[in-house]
Amino acid sequence: MSVQERRAVSARRESLLGDEPGAFAVARFVRVTPMKARRVGDLVRGLGVDDALATLKFAPQAAAATVYKVVDSAAANAEGTEHLSRADLVVTKVLVDEGPTLKRHRPRAQGRATRIDKRTSHITVVVTPRVEEEPVAKAPAKKSAKKADAAKKAPAKKAAADQAETADKPAKKATAKKPAAKKATAEKKES
Numbered sequence: 001m002s003v004q005e006r007r008a009v010s011a012r013r014e015s016l017l018g019d020e021p022g023a024f025a026v027a028r029f030v031r032v033t034p035m036k037a038r039r040v041g042d043l044v045r046g047l048g049v050d051d052a053l054a055t056l057k058f059a060p061q062a063a064a065a066t067v068y069k070v071v072d073s074a075a076a077n078a079e080g081t082e083h084l085s086r087a088d089l090v091v092t093k094v095l096v097d098e099g100p101t102l103k104r105h106r107p108r109a110q111g112r113a114t115r116i117d118k119r120t121s122h123i124t125v126v127v128t129p130r131v132e133e134e135p136v137a138k139a140p141a142k143k144s145a146k147k148a149d150a151a152k153k154a155p156a157k158k159a160a161a162d163q164a165e166t167a168d169k170p171a172k173k174a175t176a177k178k179p180a181a182k183k184a185t186a187e188k189k190e191s
Contacts, residue, residue: 041094
């Protein structure tokens with residue numbers, strides 16, 4: 001099956017990437033809570049694939065090993081199916097969805113039982129080639145000069161109004177510190 005045919009078939013690819021080049025990988029039913037896996041996903045989002053793998057290799061979280069495998073798999077998919085260079089790939093999306101929850105029970109005092117939820121996750125990683133941004137054309141200087149003049153005038157007026165208000169109000173009385181209490185305790189210790 002060619003790449004074009006596969007693109008036409010995969011609705012999941014269409015929802016994640018659209019017409020952009022790139023690839024994705026999914027790990028389903030992973031026995032880690034989604035909240036913990038999202039913390040690890042936030043570490044690598046926006047990094048290059050090599051930097052992301054290095055970060056995950058030394059991350060102390062237990063979910064880092066699974067996310068490492070998914071990032072590596074997504075990079076391999078991009079190399080194999082899309083013929084993209086691994087050095088140019090960037091982790092653009094890390095989605096962690098909640099999977100089914102395993103419900104277990106633990107015996108407690110007085111014949112009771114409490115439920116233990118063992119949560120699972122579906123981890124999806126999307127990698128795309130790095131896009132170099134083009135410099136944005138600057139706006140005409142006349143408009144920005146007018147805005148700068150207005151911005152300079154506004155704070156000056158506000159500062160003058162604040163000074164006028166403080167001049168009308170009586171000065172606040174300074175609060176006295178309480179060093180006497182420390183002295184009294186020191187005198188008790190000496191005697």
